Amino acid sequence: QDRLSRCSLQCSDQAKDALDSGGSEPRVRGQLDACLATCGEQHLRLVPAMAKKMRDGLASIQQ
Incomplete structure (x- = not known):
């Protein structure tokens, strides 16, 4: 969850920088959406590994 938040904050920062540099709002919006x-x-793609860790953790508790 923190990783996703950091990634989205980075996208927002890049969009703000692009607007501050004179980028057009529709173009920057497209770049933000893509990011x-x-x-x-x-x-x-990380969900399967995270689910496996959770299953393994629960299995060790049940033993």
């Missing part, structure tokens, strides 16, 4: 989508995709 956020990438964050989501990267973190969705």
Whole structure:
């Protein structure tokens, strides 16, 4: 959860920097949307490993 928050904050920072540098709002919005989508995709790939850790942790408690 913290990783996803940091990633989205980085996307927001990049968008703000682009706007401050004179980027057009529609273009920057597109870049922000793409960045956020990438964050989501990267973190969705982490779910199986996280679920395995949770299952393993629960299994060790039940023993």
